[in-house]
Structure formats: C-alpha cells, structure tokens
Amino acid sequence: MPVVFGGVCPHPPVMVPAVGQGRDREVAKTQKSMLELGRRIKESGAETLLMITPHGTVFSDGIGISAFKELKGDLSRFGAGEVRFVLRNDLELAREIKAAALQKGVLVVEIDRDMADLYDLTPGLDHGITAPLYFIREAGVNLPLVHVSMGMLPFSKLYSFGVAVRDAAAKLGRKVAVVASGDLSHRLTQDAPAGYDPSGKEYDRTIVKLVGDLDVEGIMDLDPDFVECAGECGLRSIIMMLGAFDGVSVKSEVLSYEGPFGVGYMVAALQPGTPDLSRNLEEKLLGRAVDKARIKRAGESYPVKIARETLEQFFIGGKKKINRENAPEEFAGRRAGVFVSLKKNGQLRGCIGTIVPTRNNIIEEIEENAISAATRDPRFYPVEPEELSELDISVDVLSDPEPVRSMDELDPRRYGVIVSSGGRRGLLLPDLEGVNTVDEQVAIAMQKAGIDPGEPVQLERFEVIRYR
Numbered sequence: 482m483p484v485v486f487g488g489v490c491p492h493p494p495v496m497v498p499a500v501g502q503g504r505d506r507e508v509a510k511t512q513k514s515m516l517e518l519g520r521r522i523k524e525s526g527a528e529t530l531l532m533i534t535p536h537g538t539v540f541s542d543g544i545g546i547s548a549f550k551e552l553k554g555d556l557s558r559f560g561a562g563e564v565r566f567v568l569r570n571d572l573e574l575a576r577e578i579k580a581a582a583l584q585k586g587v588l589v590v591e592i593d594r595d596m597a598d599l600y601d602l603t604p605g606l607d608h609g610i611t612a613p614l615y616f617i618r619e620a621g622v623n624l625p626l627v628h629v630s631m632g633m634l635p636f637s638k639l640y641s642f643g644v645a646v647r648d649a650a651a652k653l654g655r656k657v658a659v660v661a662s663g664d665l666s667h668r669l670t671q672d673a674p675a676g677y678d679p680s681g682k683e684y685d686r687t688i689v690k691l692v693g694d695l696d697v698e699g700i701m702d703l704d705p706d707f708v709e710c711a712g713e714c715g716l717r718s719i720i721m722m723l724g725a726f727d728g729v730s731v732k733s734e735v736l737s738y739e740g741p742f743g744v745g746y747m748v749a750a751l752q753p754g755t756p757d758l759s760r761n762l763e764e765k766l767l768g769r770a771v772d773k774a775r776i777k778r779a780g781e782s783y784p785v786k787i788a789r790e791t792l793e794q795f796f797i798g799g800k801k802k803i804n805r806e807n808a809p810e811e812f813a814g815r816r817a818g819v820f821v822s823l824k825k826n827g828q829l830r831g832c833i834g835t836i837v838p839t840r841n842n843i844i845e846e847i848e849e850n851a852i853s854a855a856t857r858d859p860r861f862y863p864v865e866p867e868e869l870s871e872l873d874i875s876v877d878v879l880s881d882p883e884p885v886r887s888m889d890e891l892d893p894r895r896y897g898v899i900v901s902s903g904g905r906r907g908l909l910l911p912d913l914e915g916v917n918t919v920d921e922q923v924a925i926a927m928q929k930a931g932i933d934p935g936e937p938v939q940l941e942r943f944e945v946i947r948y949r
Contacts, residue, residue, distance in 0.1 A: 483650030486525035487751035499561035514748035519620025527658035534609030537630030543588030554606025581645035643724020661722035663715010665745030673743025684711030
C-alpha cells in the first residue's frame, strides 16, 4: 500500500518548549498526542513524509510544492532559532505528484529558487511545518520530506490532489505518510486572535466528529459561510490529505483536542486498511460539486442573475443591455447605491460599488458595478472568462446613508458605515466576516479612506438588502 499513514496536526509554535518557555504546558495534551503521532509514523514504515501546510506559498488556482534539493526551516521568528531543520526533498515523488495531478486537471506549481526570487517568495519551511515537525522528529522520525502548500481550489479538486499523491506513490512504489497541518477555529473565546464567533466551538465539535468518523462527504458538505465565520485555517489541508486514502478502508482516531488561547488544536491518526469500493469517492465528489453549482445557479436571486448575465455578455464580446421585460419594479423603477461582490472558492475575487446611485435604476447600477468588480478592483487581477462558472456573486442594495452622532448608533452586523474627513471617504459593508466590533469597522473604513487614527471624522450609517 503506497500511502501507509495519515495524520492531522496543529501548528502553534508555542507548543514547542523553546518557544513556549513554560506556556507550552498549557497544551500538554497536544504535545503528548504529537509525540504519539510521530511514533505511529515511525512504526508505519513510511519512506517519505509529505506535509501539507496552510502557511506556505498559497495560490488561488493551484497548489505549491517545494522543488529545492534541501528543505530548511527554523523557529527563529518565534524566538527559538536553535530549533532548525535541514531535510532532503524527495524530488522524484514531488515531480511524480505534479504529473499525476495535471492528469486530473489540478495545477501544481514547483517553487524553486528562480520562482522565489522572481516573486519574492519565502522559500523556507513555514511554521505550519516546523512546529509539528519538532515533535515528529522527537519521536525518532527522520525521513525525506515533500513540502506542499494548500491551494484555494474547490474542495473536490483538493481531494483529487490527494488522490494524485496516492497514485504517484503507487507508481514509484514509495511508502508515504501524509500529514495535514492545520489549526481549527481561531475564534473560540472573546480574547481569541481572530475575535470571537459562536460558530467557532460548533465548527470544532463538527470537525472532530467528522474526522473521527472519517465522514469525507460530511466534511465536503460543510457550509462555506459557517466555515468562514469559524475562522479556521486547516480544512483544506485535511481535505487534501483525505484524498490520499480514496478507495481504501481507514481507521481514524482523534488522539486529542483542546482549545487554549482561543484556538482549536486537534491531533488525529489515520491508518489505512484494505481496498474498499465504497470509498471510491473522487468521481462522486466531482460530480456532486457540479450538481451543487448548477442547483445554486438555478436558485440565484434576480439581482445576482443580472450581475452574472452582464459578466457573461461582457466576456463574449462587450457590454450588452439585459432584457428587462417583466423586470421587478423594485429594481427597474428605483435608484439606489449597489455593491457587487465576487467570490471564488470562498475567497474574495472582486468587490466594487457605489454609495449613492449613479444610474437610472438599480438594474443599471448592478450591470456597471458587476463589470467593475470583475475588471477594476485594484486588489486583484482582472477576472478571466474561464473563471465565470466558478464565481459566487452577491449583490448589496444600499439604503440612503444617514448621519450618526456617535459610534453608539452603529452596529457592524446591521449597519454599514461611511467615514468622511475632508474630501476622503471610506465605506465598509455590514455583516462582514472577521469584523465583530464597531471600533474594528470604523478603523477599517478609515484605513480604506487614508484617514489617520485620531483625525476628526463624520460618520454615516446605512442598511443593505443582500441578494445571493
């Protein structure tokens, strides 16, 4: 069997004694489980260790894999430069994985010295690798490494990458242990690093159960909004690892879970067994992804349909007026500011809008701002035509802004905010992931407007109707 072991591990540097300086005792359960995970990797007979990290070079449309002969990293960023690693890269396996993934339509990018220099990438091992690797090495594991960075691809494609790992290992006759590095929610408590969200604890309970039950389909079906609100970082790594066990029975065991510091840490071990036809899931998952996208498109609201049709017309030959026969009066006969947001695989791909109406009606406002979101958002490269089918679109129709006398009249869940000072003006929509307080909302809007902290500002609020 080519993939002989799998695991899930967290990566807080504080769990390493040289970094934690005593605080590591607060994650004693995790430390003990990490040593046990390392012991099981050693007993598996693995010849290569493949680790998937969410903190490497992450691409929106592909997966990064290190192509250096030696892989080096340390924990100097966290005050423990003496904790350092130099490992041989299993380049033969890395390149075979790239070829197998390409056959499945999954882009794999080799990160070598030339690419690192050209794009100013950090070539070394990140803490998503080095922190857990400390315990794996302490358990006596000293293997060549393949360093993989998660990609922002659809979950079904991430799973297919894992299948490519399995196929590449089988072709080379290499025994491989695949470990997914990733913390769970970063929003478990009020003092958590990403702020508090009640969905954090629910997400962690859900993931612990799904991994323990090896419920791959349950993991793939997690609601993207729920995942986003939880503020996790390891889900994609886990999915990539699970793909390496497609077609075989697996005994999955959660060795520990704890949530100190407002972040969830889970350690799990996966032991593959015999071939199991019921776990040939790759084609099923790819088909379900297509079906879900089709169903979602069919259920899109009228404003979102206008935005999507506008982009489709734009990319096949220029802007074309949408047929407005039988258009609802609330959109055809009314003017309002509109924001159009584009997301791809759960990540923002573009967002442009108008605070007050600039067109004859809401339909025309949507048309103009949809094209702007796709082609003129300075934070992103313009959307390519082949991306259209992968885009999730939302449309926010704004109420008229109203002045407020103090921040006490704001609520980041209900109201958007407009902050003005002189000729500078910044806006932030309501109910945004990661914006939990009025202070955060106003600070971000000020930053967008180029207004320095402490400058006098005028505040306005507005409500939105969000269409999906």
